[in-house]
Amino acid sequence: MTAQPFTATVTGSPRIGPRRELKRAIEGFWAGRTSRSELESVAAALRRDTWSDLAGAGLDSVPVNTFSYYDQMLDTAVLLGALPARVAHLSDELDRYFAAARGTDEVAPLEMTKWFDTNYHYLVPEIGPGTQFTLHPGKVLAELKEALAQGIPARPVLIGPLTFLLLSKPVDGAGAPIERLDEVVPLYSELLSLLAGAGAAWVQLDEPVLVTDMHAGAAALAERVYTTLGSLTDRPGIHVATYFGDPGAALPALARTPVEAIGVDLVAGGGAPVAAIPELAGKLVVAGIVDGRNVWRTDVEAALSRLATLLGSVGNLAVSTSCSTLHVPYSLALETSGALDDNLRSWLAFGAEKVREVVVLARALREGRDAVADEIAASNAAVASRRSDPRLHNEQIRARIDTLMASGTKRGNAAERRESQNARLHLPPLPTTTIGSFPQTPAIRKARAALRNGEIDREEYERRMKTEIAEVIALQERLGLDVLVHGEPERNDMVQYFAEQLDGFFATDNGWVQSYGTRCVRPPILYGDVSRPHPMTVEWITYAQSLTGKPVKGMLTGPVTILAWSFVRDDQPLADTAYQIALAIRDETVDLERAGIAIIQVDEPALRELLPLRRAEQDAYLQWAVGAFRLATSGVSDSTQIQTHLCYSEFGEVIGAIAELDADVTLIEAARSHMEVLDDLNQAGFSNSVGPGVYDIHSPRVPSTDEIANSLRAALRAVPAERLWVNPDCGLKTRTVDEVTASLRNMVAAAAQVRADI
Numbered sequence: 001m002t003a004q005p006f007t008a009t010v011t012g013s014p015r016i017g018p019r020r021e022l023k024r025a026i027e028g029f030w031a032g033r034t035s036r037s038e039l040e041s042v043a044a045a046l047r048r049d050t051w052s053d054l055a056g057a058g059l060d061s062v063p064v065n066t067f068s069y070y071d072q073m074l075d076t077a078v079l080l081g082a083l084p085a086r087v088a089h090l091s092d093e094l095d096r097y098f099a100a101a102r103g104t105d106e107v108a109p110l111e112m113t114k115w116f117d118t119n120y121h122y123l124v125p126e127i128g129p130g131t132q133f134t135l136h137p138g139k140v141l142a143e144l145k146e147a148l149a150q151g152i153p154a155r156p157v158l159i160g161p162l163t164f165l166l167l168s169k170p171v172d173g174a175g176a177p178i179e180r181l182d183e184v185v186p187l188y189s190e191l192l193s194l195l196a197g198a199g200a201a202w203v204q205l206d207e208p209v210l211v212t213d214m215h216a217g218a219a220a221l222a223e224r225v226y227t228t229l230g231s232l233t234d235r236p237g238i239h240v241a242t243y244f245g246d247p248g249a250a251l252p253a254l255a256r257t258p259v260e261a262i263g264v265d266l267v268a269g270g271g272a273p274v275a276a277i278p279e280l281a282g283k284l285v286v287a288g289i290v291d292g293r294n295v296w297r298t299d300v301e302a303a304l305s306r307l308a309t310l311l312g313s314v315g316n317l318a319v320s321t322s323c324s325t326l327h328v329p330y331s332l333a334l335e336t337s338g339a340l341d342d343n344l345r346s347w348l349a350f351g352a353e354k355v356r357e358v359v360v361l362a363r364a365l366r367e368g369r370d371a372v373a374d375e376i377a378a379s380n381a382a383v384a385s386r387r388s389d390p391r392l393h394n395e396q397i398r399a400r401i402d403t404l405m406a407s408g409t410k411r412g413n414a415a416e417r418r419e420s421q422n423a424r425l426h427l428p429p430l431p432t433t434t435i436g437s438f439p440q441t442p443a444i445r446k447a448r449a450a451l452r453n454g455e456i457d458r459e460e461y462e463r464r465m466k467t468e469i470a471e472v473i474a475l476q477e478r479l480g481l482d483v484l485v486h487g488e489p490e491r492n493d494m495v496q497y498f499a500e501q502l503d504g505f506f507a508t509d510n511g512w513v514q515s516y517g518t519r520c521v522r523p524p525i526l527y528g529d530v531s532r533p534h535p536m537t538v539e540w541i542t543y544a545q546s547l548t549g550k551p552v553k554g555m556l557t558g559p560v561t562i563l564a565w566s567f568v569r570d571d572q573p574l575a576d577t578a579y580q581i582a583l584a585i586r587d588e589t590v591d592l593e594r595a596g597i598a599i600i601q602v603d604e605p606a607l608r609e610l611l612p613l614r615r616a617e618q619d620a621y622l623q624w625a626v627g628a629f630r631l632a633t634s635g636v637s638d639s640t641q642i643q644t645h646l647c648y649s650e651f652g653e654v655i656g657a658i659a660e661l662d663a664d665v666t667l668i669e670a671a672r673s674h675m676e677v678l679d680d681l682n683q684a685g686f687s688n689s690v691g692p693g694v695y696d697i698h699s700p701r702v703p704s705t706d707e708i709a710n711s712l713r714a715a716l717r718a719v720p721a722e723r724l725w726v727n728p729d730c731g732l733k734t735r736t737v738d739e740v741t742a743s744l745r746n747m748v749a750a751a752a753q754v755r756a757d758i
């Protein structure tokens with residue numbers, strides 16, 4: 001086989017639709033409003049438009065099979081016959097697929113977790129003793145055929161066998177899924193020959209797992225697998241794509257195999273030592289130089305000089321994105337409201353603009369710089385404008401941070417803090433509280449939409465929100481909770497709410513990005529120095545506090561979480577940006593304290609999420625992440641209680657950092673990990689108060705009083721009563737008022753029951 005080298009491509013592209021057409025079609029299908037054939041035609045139209053946009057822009061190799069009705073890992077499980085047995089009774093393929101993705105009344109869905117260090121979530125395939133791998137290539141063959149019929153230079157994309165197995169989880173006592181590698185590789189061989197027969201010149205196998213430390217032998221396994229696949233005679237050209245970091249030892253390992261092309265992420269991976277690997281002289285290196293997961297315009301001049309240094313050491317060079325543009329919005333052209341000023345717009349590139357950047361760079365390599373002189377001039381102008389924009393550098397903020405960091409951000413002794421807080425708060429043992437949000441009722445959603453459409457003014461909107469707050473306070477008083485919250489009705493999203501009020505952030509109109517399945521988020525763009533022009537929460541919280549004699553918590557999002565769920569500037573270290581956000585949050589805590597608020601919760605659910613993929617980089621991250629939290633929370637007096645909330649993850653790797661946060665109270669998701677987290681915290685030397693979530697809010701199920709009381713008794717084996725709090729495991733905004741009322745009633749009763757025994 002001799003695959004013609006390509007010169008310009010992307011690793012993958014978004015699929016939800018520029019106007020979230022696929023989301024609407026799928027949700028309509030689930031609700032029975034959209035027929036199957038309507039759904040299929042929306043999907044086919046999106047694929048067709050995506051491919052023609054990519055090819056039309058000038059890519060000479062176009063990824064296909066990156067479309068998905070839900071998730072690419074789930075698609076791979078289907079491809080390899082590895083759906084769980086519990087959905088096998090469903091005879092229809094699509095029903096089976098969605099049952100595995102979302103569950104039904106009878107069957108639980110697959111677990112969902114973060115795709116590497118991105119904010120995309122994949123479904124975790126389950127590999128058990130009953131799993132019998134068999135090939136089901138219908139989807140990829142059909143999409144290839146569609147694309148070829150459209151005249152597209154199609155390159156089917158598949159998740160590679162190592163990434164698939166290493167991200168899967170063993171069930172029913174099975175060993176690690178990777179032990180089944182030798183059963184899976186023959187299916188990939190068979191698939192490659194089918195794809196060749198169907199007319200694919202190239203195939204892309206994604207192996208992002210090679211940039212992590214998940215498996216010590218991964219590089220050697222990659223060499224073995226790709227030697228096997230590369231030795232087939234009847235196959236397309238093989239492109240192994242690594243992304244999200246430096247492939248390290250896997251790069252020379254792949255270079256020693258017969259595969260024709262290897263992709264490297266030159267953005268997250270830094271300078272891959274391409275010149276040091278002689279075997280790359282015989283390969284097509286697919287250079288991921290255009291950032292596929294952040295929104296900044298490429299500096300064409302700088303990119304060209306990096307590419308030029310690679311040219312001499314590789315056989316052929318193709319220009320690409322660093323990873324799939326699944327992680328950025330579709331196009332800047334959709335930002336039409338006028339909120340985006342010309343300067344800021346000139347610094348940005350979303351999915352469509354990134355494709356054009358790839359094409360420009362490839363053209364410059366082929367025809368010389370002069371062929372793209374206009375594009376270079378425009379890029380240089382954008383670079384200069386960004387560098388000189390006053391919004392990017394606020395001396396006063398930087399000086400304040402330096403001073404505060406120099407004087408130290410440690411609070412007083414933790415035990416003494418507890419004493420002075422107890423004296424102020426007069427709480428019973430095992431105090432009950434919640435994580436912050438209460439149900440987002442139809443009335444709240446209606447008020448938000450009415451404000452957006454101009455049907456009501458800000459004053460009327462605020463009046464309606466205050467009505468909601470009053471109801472939530474009254475409900476909590478009726479239920480007998482000890483520490484109340486205002487319920488967060490005024491917040492569309494826990495990050496966006498703050499981003500909209502802070503300087504240095506821009507909130508897009510249509511910058512939607514798939515988070516999982518049909519769920520999309522609109523991360524704000526953090527482009528400049530962050531500062532807080534005015535208090536952000538004080539009015540709402542003091543209003544809530546005015547309605548009750550019980551303490552109401554101030555409720556803030558922490559610096560690491562704001563950072564993790566935004567597109568972040570790339571012109572300074574993340575740590576510097578984190579400290580700036582921390583300073584703004586600190587100013588807010590000081591204002592809340594001054595307004596008489598005695599407890600302030602600073603949420604950090606994303607603490608684990610930003611943890612670097614390579615162990616060698618993790619300590620440095622944890623150090624600044626903890627530093628930022630402490631900067632944010634050390635401005636208040638020792639008698640003001642700082643709480644934090646953590647969720648969405650296995651905390652094992654960051655447990656030491658959780659202790660280091662030194663929050664007075666840590667409310668932590670634990671309902672699903674059965675209190676193991678308490679033992680882990682003890683081992684890490686944690687000695688502050690803790691509220692392990694006593695029930696799972698992700699399920700509509702109402703936990704019984706006995707069940708909660710039992711889990712409290714279990715917690716008391718690990719934590720003394722004077723340090724134990726009682727709370728659900730996360731915010732309540734996705735639940736109904738009835739579910740929340742019933743669950744919290746049982747939670748308060750369980751706390752009373754256990755209090756009586758101690």
Ligand code: GLN
Nearest residue numbers: 435436437603605731732
């Ligand atoms: N305070 C937020 C809420 O209750 C926390 C959300 C979260 O943990 N993601 O909704």
Ligand code: ZN
Nearest residue numbers: 605647730731
């Ligand atoms: Zn949570």
